[in-house]
Amino acid sequence: SVIESLPYESVTRVYLQSRDRYWTRQGLSGFAETDHPMEIWDSTYGQPGTRGILMSYNRGPKARGLGRESEAAQLRFGLTTIEEVYPGIRKNYERGFVKVWDRDPWARGAIAYLLPGQVSSLEPHIARPEGRIHFAGEHASSLRGWMQGALESGRRAVAYTAWAARASRSGSCSRRRRRPAARARATSRAPSCRPRRRRAGRGSPASPAARTG
Numbered sequence: 451s452v453i454e455s456l457p458y459e460s461v462t463r464v465y466l467q468s469r470d471r472y473w474t475r476q477g478l479s480g481f482a483e484t485d486h487p488m489e490i491w492d493s494t495y496g497q498p499g500t501r502g503i504l505m506s507y508n509r510g511p512k513a514r515g516l517g518r519e520s521e522a523a524q525l526r527f528g529l530t531t532i533e534e535v536y537p538g539i540r541k542n543y544e545r546g547f548v549k550v551w552d553r554d555p556w557a558r559g560a561i562a563y564l565l566p567g568q569v570s571s572l573e574p575h576i577a578r579p580e581g582r583i584h585f586a587g588e589h590a591s592s593l594r595g596w597m598q599g600a601l602e603s604g605r606r607a608v609a610y611t612a613w614a615a616r617a618s619r620s621g622s623c624s625r626r627r628r629r630p631a632a633r634a635r636a637t638s639r640a641p642s643c644r645p646r647r648r649r650a651g652r653g654s655p656a657s658p659a660a661r662t663g
Contacts, residue, residue: 452572452575452576455568455572456562456564456568456572456576456589457559457562457563457564457565458551458557458558458559458560458561458562458563458589459509459510459559459560459561459562459563460509460510460511460513460514460517460551460552460559460560461507461508461509461513461551461560461561462508462512462513462514462516462517462524462548462549462550462551462552463505463506463507463508463548463549464505464506464508464516464524464525464527464528464546464547464548465493465503465504465505465528465546465547465548465549466503466504466505466506466525466528466529466532466539466543466546467501467502467503467543467544467545467546468501468502468503468504468538468539468542468543468544469500469501469542469544470500470501470502470542471492471494471500471501471502472502472536472538472542473492473502473504473536473538474502478536479492479495480492480495480502480504480536481495482535482536484531484534484535486508486512486531487508487509487512488506488507488508488512488531489506489507489508490504490505490506490507490532490535490536491504491505491507492504492505493505501544504532504536504539506527506528506531506532509560513550513551513552513560514552516550517550517552517553521548524548524550525546525548528546528548529543529546560595561588561594561595562588562589562594562595563594576589576590577590577591577603577606579610582614584607584610584611585603585607586600586603586604586606586607587599587600587603588600588603590603590606591603
């Protein structure tokens with residue numbers, strides 16, 4: 451099935467809170483790429499306040515190995531590696547937090563991706579509903595790996611369930627008009643459900659089509 455076959459990338463994030471953003475006084479951005487391999491992000495970039503958060507962003511095999519360590523070891527790794535690039539994090543460190551996406555019971559991974567051949571074998575089926583069950587999330591969108599993708603797919607799922615609810619209440623959708631197959635690319639508009647105009651019988655006026663939305 452698609453659920454069993456769709457691969458996810460491993461990501462482990464180590465967040466370190468600093469009592470101030472000392473790197474900005476040096477004219478530095480708070481972002482970097484290292485050869486661990488690892489990225490460093492200033493997670494408070496552009497936000498008000500004096501405190502700052504530098505984040506160690508790890509992907510792939512590095513993230514899986516780090517994810518199996520204890521939280522204390524993960525925080526030590528973050529302090530050691532970020533200190534190499536932005537000296538002063540140890541001195542200013544207040545507290546930390548670790549997010550291991552592989553351990554998240556509702557995600558079991560960070561970012562969905564497709565292997566060679568899966569664009570044709572899986573892509574058309576990822577967002578397809580199973581009866582009354584609709585699927586949403588970054589994996590079921592055109593923007594995998596981003597919150598915008600989760601929002602996009604959520605709007606699509608809501609649009610289709612709203613369409614089904616209106617059709618069920620009105621009872622006027624033609625059986626020949628079938629709901630379009632769900633697509634990964636979202637639309638904020640629900641499919642229209644317009645009833646057929648009932649033909650007038652002898653001696654009876656034509657009945658106008660009822661509005662369904």
